[in-house]
Amino acid sequence: MGGAAGPGAGGGATAGQPRPVARTAELLGLPARAATPVGGGSICDAYQVLLSHDPAGAPGGAGRPADAGGARGAAPAGEDPPGVVFAKALDAAPADFFAAEAAGLARLRATGAVHVPRVYAAERDVLVLQWVEPGAPDRSAAERFGRQLAALHESPAPSWGTPGEPCYLGPLPLTSPPRPVADPAAWPRFHAEHRLLPLLRAAVDSAHIGPRDARDIERLCERLDDEAVMGPPQPPAVIHGDLWSGNVHWAADGRAVLIDPAAQGGHPETDLAMLQLFGCPELPRILAAYEEVRPLPGRQARVPLHQLQHLLVHAVLFGGGYGAQSGAAARAALG
Numbered sequence: 001m002g003g004a005a006g007p008g009a010g011g012g013a014t015a016g017q018p019r020p021v022a023r024t025a026e027l028l029g030l031p032a033r034a035a036t037p038v039g040g041g042s043i044c045d046a047y048q049v050l051l052s053h054d055p056a057g058a059p060g061g062a063g064r065p066a067d068a069g070g071a072r073g074a075a076p077a078g079e080d081p082p083g084v085v086f087a088k089a090l091d092a093a094p095a096d097f098f099a100a101e102a103a104g105l106a107r108l109r110a111t112g113a114v115h116v117p118r119v120y121a122a123e124r125d126v127l128v129l130q131w132v133e134p135g136a137p138d139r140s141a142a143e144r145f146g147r148q149l150a151a152l153h154e155s156p157a158p159s160w161g162t163p164g165e166p167c168y169l170g171p172l173p174l175t176s177p178p179r180p181v182a183d184p185a186a187w188p189r190f191h192a193e194h195r196l197l198p199l200l201r202a203a204v205d206s207a208h209i210g211p212r213d214a215r216d217i218e219r220l221c222e223r224l225d226d227e228a229v230m231g232p233p234q235p236p237a238v239i240h241g242d243l244w245s246g247n248v249h250w251a252a253d254g255r256a257v258l259i260d261p262a263a264q265g266g267h268p269e270t271d272l273a274m275l276q277l278f279g280c281p282e283l284p285r286i287l288a289a290y291e292e293v294r295p296l297p298g299r300q301a302r303v304p305l306h307q308l309q310h311l312l313v314h315a316v317l318f319g320g321g322y323g324a325q326s327g328a329a330a331r332a333a334l335g
Contacts, residue, residue: 117131146286150293160176244278277311
């Protein structure tokens with residue numbers, strides 16, 4: 001997470017308070033009595049915000065979270081406001097950036113398979129979520145999460161991608177087919193046209209990938225419909241879409257709470273490969289519990305294919321060695 005609240009915020013920041021903290025108080029109708037910066041990534045500024053339950057002096061004086069007539073994705077009208085929330089902001093965020101994240105959390109929640117934080121407000125300049133007290137994973141929590149992730153991937157999606165709705169992977173927008181496409185045989189074309197090739201073009205344009213690596217990724221896209229490369233066809237499933245370890249929040253009550261999704265209709269092996277890309281606590285137990293519920297023969301050979309999208313994102317954003325790693329993943333996927 002990184003950056004700061006962008007244009008479009010209503011009103012001004014309360015003196016001495018960062019803008020997202022002041023906006024949180026304004027949106028929830030409660031004064032912010034304390035705020036602490038928290039980590040969690042390289043894109044947004046993030047804060048733990050402690051709220052006072054005395055609405056006196058709060059902007060608007062509402063004393064309850066906005067209802068459907070206020071902030072998009074807000075908590076139900078009449079629910080008691082929380083005493084502590086998580087707020088984040090992104091400098092010059094696209095108008096639909098936080099609305100897309102809130103929609104992704106709703107998409108995951110609707111499956112009933114995984115835990116996600118409640119959304120209190122989703123505006124252009126700030127996203128306000130339920131604060132989830134952090135904890136540490138143990139064996140039982142990891143195994144429970146593995147089974148929940150398998151259940152998520154058993155949830156059918158109406159299409160590949162999110163046709164007609166925005167979706168972002170980090171700060172990068174993702175495209176989708178103009179109309180819903182749920183044909184299992186359509187995944188290779190979808191993945192090449194809407195995921196790999198746009199990211200490859202961006203990496204080439206930023207000079208973050210070399211010619212040989214780019215050619216090998218193009219070769220892979222041409223062969224994606226070969227079952228020896230892609231594995232057996234399957235219909236689109238609801239996936240988190242950006243499931244690196246930092247987006248698995250281990251809660252103090254033993255739950256794994258999923259945050260920062262790029263939720264969409266996608267290939268389940270993408271989530272699993274992303275967990276493996278940067279490591280995750282108790283990963284062997286997570287994967288073993290997952291495969292007890294949802295076996296995936298031959299999956300390990302396809303890990304480079306499903307890691308490539310995220311390696312390209314890192315090549316676009318950070319350069320360094322990620323372009324070379326992208327080319328190596330493509331060559332490994334080709335065998």
